[in-house]
Amino acid sequence: MRQEENNRIIADENVAKLLRALPRVDSPGDFEAGVRARIARGAGNAGSASWLFSLRFALPVLLVAMISFAAVGVFLTRPDESASVAPAPTAAPTAVPEITEARPASTAFAPSTDDDRPPTVVARNTAVQAVSRTERLAAARRDVAPAPKGFSTDQTVRGPKTVIVPKGVDPTSGNVSVPEKDFSTSAPLNVRELLSFMGIEGERSEAGWKVKSAAAGGIAERSGVKAGDVIEAVDDRPLTDGSPVSGFTFKSVQVLRNGTRVRVQLRNK
Amino acid sequence: MALDNVGNQFTEVSVPERDLSDHALIEATKKGDESAFGQIIARYRNPITNYLFRFLNDYEEAVDLAQETFVRVYFAIDRYHTGFAFSTYIYRIATNLAISELRKRKRRSLFSLTGLFQADGDEGAEFQPVDTKPLPDRNLIDDERERVIAKAIAALPPKYRLPIILRDVEGKSYEEIAVILELGLGTTKSRISRARGLLKEKLKHYF
Numbered sequence: 001m002r003q004e005e006n007n008r009i010i011a012d013e014n015v016a017k018l019l020r021a022l023p024r025v026d027s028p029g030d031f032e033a034g035v036r037a038r039i040a041r042g043a044g045n046a047g048s049a050s051w052l053f054s055l056r057f058a059l060p061v062l063l064v065a066m067i068s069f070a071a072v073g074v075f076l077t078r079p080d081e082s083a084s085v086a087p088a089p090t091a092a093p094t095a096v097p098e099i100t101e102a103r104p105a106s107t108a109f110a111p112s113t114d115d116d117r118p119p120t121v122v123a124r125n126t127a128v129q130a131v132s133r134t135e136r137l138a139a140a141r142r143d144v145a146p147a148p149k150g151f152s153t154d155q156t157v158r159g160p161k162t163v164i165v166p167k168g169v170d171p172t173s174g175n176v177s178v179p180e181k182d183f184s185t186s187a188p189l190n191v192r193e194l195l196s197f198m199g200i201e202g203e204r205s206e207a208g209w210k211v212k213s214a215a216a217g218g219i220a221e222r223s224g225v226k227a228g229d230v231i232e233a234v235d236d237r238p239l240t241d242g243s244p245v246s247g248f249t250f251k252s253v254q255v256l257r258n259g260t261r262v263r264v265q266l267r268n269k
Numbered sequence: 270m271a272l273d274n275v276g277n278q279f280t281e282v283s284v285p286e287r288d289l290s291d292h293a294l295i296e297a298t299k300k301g302d303e304s305a306f307g308q309i310i311a312r313y314r315n316p317i318t319n320y321l322f323r324f325l326n327d328y329e330e331a332v333d334l335a336q337e338t339f340v341r342v343y344f345a346i347d348r349y350h351t352g353f354a355f356s357t358y359i360y361r362i363a364t365n366l367a368i369s370e371l372r373k374r375k376r377r378s379l380f381s382l383t384g385l386f387q388a389d390g391d392e393g394a395e396f397q398p399v400d401t402k403p404l405p406d407r408n409l410i411d412d413e414r415e416r417v418i419a420k421a422i423a424a425l426p427p428k429y430r431l432p433i434i435l436r437d438v439e440g441k442s443y444e445e446i447a448v449i450l451e452l453g454l455g456t457t458k459s460r461i462s463r464a465r466g467l468l469k470e471k472l473k474h475y476f
Contacts, residue, residue: 012465014476018418019437019468027318027332032310034332035339042340 191239198250198266200225207256208232209239220253223266229255291355298346306346310339313356316439317363323434324367326423334370338363353448360441360449364431371427414475421471429464436461 191209195202199218202209211229214221225231231239233254252265289297289308297305317338322331341362342349349358422430431450435441441449447457 011469011476012462015465015468015472016437018472018475019422019433020440022323022415022418022438024315025319025322025328025331027314027335031314031318031332031336032307034336035310035343038336038340039343042344 194234194239195220195231198225198253200231202231205230211255219266219268220264222268223253223264225253225255225264226257229257229262231255232261292351295346295349295351295355298343306343309342309355313359314339317359320360320434320439321363321367323419323422323438324427324430325370326419330370334363334366337366341366354445357445357448360435360439360445361451364449367431368427418472418475421468424471425464425467429460429467432457432460433464433468437465 192202195209195211198220199215200220201212201215203212204210208230211220211225211227211231213227214225231253233239235250235252236254250266252263255262255264289305291309291312294305294309294312298309314335318331318335321334321338322328325331325334338359342359349355422434425433432446432452435446435449436443443454443457443461446452446461447454450457452460
């Protein structure tokens with residue numbers, strides 16, 4: 001053990017001797033002149049050097065500050081949730097006849113075959129939906145910035161796809177579905193329902209479908225349909241009992257009034 | 270009257286700058302005496318150059334950093350306190366500059382594509398074993414030995430290279446080395462011993 005320690009000490013001493021025997025390296029003759037020159041340059045460049053040194057830190061800090069301000073700006077200018085749903089129209093929505101909003105009776109709904117999406121089914125005329133829709137419309141008109149043409153306020157604020165079912169139909173029964181096609185032209189109607197959408201209470205007579213009364217303020221009443229008129233055709237399609245008529249929107253009706261055929265153009269206003 | 274003359278003679282006697290202590294030269298430099306600073310340079314230029322050369326194994330770089338060391342001393346001379354030896358102070362500055370230089374080299378080799386295909390020259394340098402064939406010329410033998418020893422030192426990790434150069438090349442005491450490297454005395458001794466052990470394996474053919 002002691003021998004090993006002695007060997008180690010001797011080896012260390014040999015290494016030290018080798019290193020001590022290395023020739024010393026001297027500095028060049030112009031060493032001091034070089035130092036003086038650097039000192040002279042350093043005194044003159046001290047200001048710019050410190051400026052550059054601070055710039056090394058100032059630039060990243062400035063960059064971070066700019067990014068932070070941009071992020072805060074984006075956050076503050078972000079529209080609220082109600083307005084961010086979709087752009088709103090510039091003008092107030094046009095008056096849509098109630099007939100286009102309504103749904104026919106249960107027989108009017110054709111089962112959907114090409115849509116597997118589960119629709120959101122709500123009961124018709126529920127107060128909750130009415131209030132909610134009114135509020136959404138008001139919010140859209142008040143808060144949303146004008147949008148380019150081609151958008152509908154009604155579509156904008158409607159939210160998720162809904163199904164309005166007539167009274168008495170259980171929306172959870174599973175028999176109610178939304179046809180994917182444009183139901184305004186494809187859904188079959190019976191005549192009584194068709195007339196009721198125009199605000200006409202009709203009755204079947206020998207002459208045909210007779211207007212028993214036209215609801216005040218309804219489309220028929222506004223357009224000039226009067227009680228006692230016999231409706232012969234809608235949009236040039238003759239009404240025959242039991243033959244369903246497709247569609248929800250109509251332009252004109254042909255009536256027989258006191259023996260005279262009159263074409264009544266349906267007006268929204 | 271005679272006593273007055275004697276007193277005046279004493280006040281006119283001045284100590285040559287070469288005999289002044291480091292601290293006295295520093296004080297004179299602080300007062301604007303450029304020749305005092307020149308004396309400091311003359312006193313330490315060779316030791317610092319030699320120290321940096323043995324550490325970096327590159328003469329041009331060593332001279333450059335030695336000059337930079339004196340520039341740093343000059344501009345920081347007002348902040349120098351005489352609490353410890355000036356030699357310790359200047360060696361510490363040189364050491365810090367040398368370590369910074371090693372880091373720069375490492376960065377350069379990291380970002381240089383050519384550096385990928387070149388030998389590192391630092392701690393990762395491959396050590397070439399000694400050629401044991403006899404050489405006819407004594408100078409050639411000495412040159413070869415010096416080259417091998419220098420390369421063996423350069424291949425040491427910096428934490429072992431610095432203390433052994435200060436100890437065995439510059440002849441500093443353990444206490445001075447501990448202050449220069451800002452290490453404990455035990456750590457300093459341990460690193461020197463470890464460095465000698467590493468060198469012993471590489472240089473065993475020379476003793």
